[in-house]
Amino acid sequence: MIEILPYSENAISDEVIEETFKTIIKDNLYHIVFYDGTIKTEEDFRQLIKEKNNFALFGFVDRRLAGVAWVNALYDNHASPHFCIFREFWGRYSQSLGRRAIDCWFSIKNKYGKHLLDILTGVTPSEYKHAVRYISRLGFIVIGELPYVGYNALTKKYGSVTLSYIERPCE
Numbered sequence: 533m534i535e536i537l538p539y540s541e542n543a544i545s546d547e548v549i550e551e552t553f554k555t556i557i558k559d560n561l562y563h564i565v566f567y568d569g570t571i572k573t574e575e576d577f578r579q580l581i582k583e584k585n586n587f588a589l590f591g592f593v594d595r596r597l598a599g600v601a602w603v604n605a606l607y608d609n610h611a612s613p614h615f616c617i618f619r620e621f622w623g624r625y626s627q628s629l630g631r632r633a634i635d636c637w638f639s640i641k642n643k644y645g646k647h648l649l650d651i652l653t654g655v656t657p658s659e660y661k662h663a664v665r666y667i668s669r670l671g672f673i674v675i676g677e678l679p680y681v682g683y684n685a686l687t688k689k690y691g692s693v694t695l696s697y698i699e700r701p702c703e
Contacts, residue, residue, distance in 0.1 A: 534625065535595070536632045539581055539588035539602075546578065548590065552600050553577045559619045567657050569685025580604075587611075589636055591629040593621055601633040609650040613637070615666070630670045638700040647700060654696035657682045664694050672696040 537543050553574045556562050571577050581588045581602065588602040598621040603611035615633065617626040640648040656663050658677050668674060674696045682693040 533594060534598075534628055534632060535592040536629070536636050537590045537592065538636065539590065544581075544588075544590055548597065549578050549581050550574060551597060552581075552590070555597065555618050556616060561616060561619075563684075563686045564660060564663070565614070565616045567660075567685065568683050587637060587640065589633050591617070591621075591625075591633065593625050593629075598625060599629055601630065603637055603649070603652065606649075609648075610653050611637070611649055613652045613654060626666065627669055630666065634670060634698065650700050652698050654694070654698075655682070656694045656696065657684065658692040658694045659684075664696075667696055670698070672698045 556565055556577075566572075571580055580586060581600075583604070585606055586602050586604040587606075588600065590597065591599045591601065597618070599615070599617035601613065601615045603613050605612040613634070615630050617629055621629065634652065637649055637652065638647065642648050652672075654667055654672055656667060658664065664674065674694055677692045677694050679692045680690045682691050683689075684691055
């Protein structure tokens with residue numbers, strides 16, 4: 533059974549955040565998920581998850597931690613999504629986990645009952661072809677590439693990014 537839990541201090545403990553970061557490292561996903569090098573430590577990651585303007589979700593499969601996703605850069609009616617599915621759950625669960633995260637973000641409403649997000653905008657390093665394929669499978673529409681704007685902290689070089697978006701379905 534797949535379960536998506538939004539971050540809150542009552543629902544997600546610091547231990548789960550710590551386990552998440554350690555699994556990102558163990559699964560050798562750190563340089564993919566944090567390619568720009570802005571998140572360097574477990575404390576940086578904890579702050580990212582707890583940041584008031586981010587909306588983090590934790591995915592579980594049969595009560596086992598399967599990944600994390602968050603949106604940030606909230607502006608007006610859009611935000612930027614980030615997905616990290618742990619290797620053990622690739623394939624069979626990765627698309628369902630990502631789709632459920634998207635549905636959760638699009639279901640958020642403000643205090644007046646209006647949807648907070650109408651669109652998610654993706655900026656994915658083009659060299660990570662698997663990530664571009666993943667977002668395409670989730671329903672993102674790829675609109676093109678921008679050269680030399682994505683900094684890769686591992687290679688210390690700028691590369692192309694793939695721009696994409698997905699719209700909230702009309703009700």
